[in-house]
Amino acid sequence: MEILDKLINVALIAATLRTTAPILLVALGGSFTTKAGIFNIGLEGQMLVGAFFAVLGSIGTGSAFAGVACGVAAALVFALVFAILVVSFKANEVVVGLALNILAGGMTISLMKAIFGTRGSIVGHGIVGLPKVQLPGARDLLGSWAPLISGFTPLVYVAFIAVPLLVLCYNRTRLGLYIRVVGEKPEAAEALGISITRVRYTASLLCGLLAGLAGAHLSLGYITMFTENMSSGRGFMAVAILIFSNGDPLKVLAGCLLFGFADAFSLRLQTFGYPSYLVLTVPYVVALIALFALSYRARPRVIAETLESMRKLLSVDKSAEPGGKNPQ
């Protein structure tokens, strides 16, 4: 019991929130593209360039927030390229996503060598990290539980506040509705006169924005340094979460908390002397198990949905043809 006590306590929960934030940000970004019907495997790369350019910006301007802006801008450029190729040129989204990830990896290492003359990592050089936010009154309110809501870097709060905002966006705003329609029933969107291209571009760019924030949080908030491939598969885990949550913000949050916990728990296990190589596999194994287990459970639903959509497709084909020629 004592070991359990040492493993699970307030510090662990706070650590979970901290490790959840980057994956939550990037997964919420991916939620936009998932809802808009795009399979975005390029999250990893967007996150990585976000992290790198956030560090560059922070060094260049001496301000952490300007650094975050730089990181977001870089991720947006990647998201834009992704959108141009996938939406406008209708290229294969898996291929483009993977290529952009590879590009991000090679580019950040090349630029790191060119600018800092080093391989591996950027530490020091005057990187300004994001400040920790101490909420006033947290200690009075919660006592020893205060670390649960206070003392995080700003983007942790942004990540968790974004969840209800996304719920509102999908349920209460025109943009959210358009994104869902485009993803679920592109034919219907077209019939309603919604520009699929424009909605998908918007979704991709919103995704880039959040992925950039996730990257900036990794290199300026979570720790204050950049290392080669520092996103280390978080973007791919986010995609796994998106697959089984179907992009619903609350389910995304639940999935991300699971991974955040696995991450924090494995860091904790390392201090108990378990071999680090095995401990480091924990988050990936959890992701794989979740992916497989939930797809097994979703089996009847998948079959039902396939039949349903085929039936609908057949009936839509018949009824939509006269309407299609004569919109409105």
Added chain:
Amino acid sequence: MKDHLRAVSGQIIAIGVALLMGAIIILMVGESPVRVFMTLLRGAFGDQEKIAGTLLQTTPILICGVAACIGLRGGMFNVGIEGQLFLGGFAAAWVGFAIPLPTGIHTLAALALAVAAGAAWVAIPAYFRARYNTNEVVSTILSNYVAVLLTSYFTIFLFKRPGGWSETPPILATSYLPEIFTFSRLNWGLVIGLVLAVGAALVFRYTKWGYGVTMVGSAPKFAEYGGVNVKRQGFLVLLLSGAVGGLAGGVETLGVHHRFMEGFAPGFGFDGLIAALLANGSPVATIFTALFFGALRNGSLLLEVDTSASREIITVIQALIILSVSAQVLVRKRGDSQAGERRWKF
């Protein structure tokens, strides 16, 4: 035939565009593109040894490329070749140092276990892909991370060479893949790769099974009505792809390193996938794209010595090539507006 010519010329234009964009990035990192490209060329083909080195780098890319082709033909993205390569490499090394066997048989046994390890590693994602339609791209990518960490654990905690640094004991000489020349480590692995590529092409072209695989990849409904068991086929395709990925690792261990070490073949799996994509899923064309990427890789070794650019600049160029190939609709939009959608849907 004209289509074929157009496809090849389109690919070459895309490579040209990518090299141009690569030149801009090289300028951005403060090097002269001409110098970088000349160094790459010199590093890849400068003399006899350099050419052999290029072929040595081509070997794993080619075998991984064939693995990727098998998957792509059957409509499967095996992005886990990297992980299968690592496990295959470790499995071959284990047979090599732990089980004494006569020459020849030893090599074959090690390669067989490498193949089995690669197939076993992809079996679970393949099963769930075939049975429950679980996205194989994500599951195989995530399993890469596990494979790399797991082989590192085996190497460092279970089978470390006494006094060595994160490597297994050397394999016994009976399990070596024989070298072709005396002046290079180039070995029969290249021949294995070439035979595999041609063999795969023949299977796809002339056998009923190969035709079924291609049909499942390009028109699954048609294949199903034609009597192909699509689920079983998909499972087998991924398993075969993983097996070849494992073989690539075995060849790399037995032919080049003669031991397993941490990070022993970084990126070959991804290079193979890119080579297969650039070759449009054709195993024979993969021979040439693998040679191209092998040359880039070997050239990049000299790049670090002779210029201030880092060798990852070739990764950038590879990614740009794939991006411009997928944007090829730009070039041929006039004739065929569906080209982008059809690309890589075999």
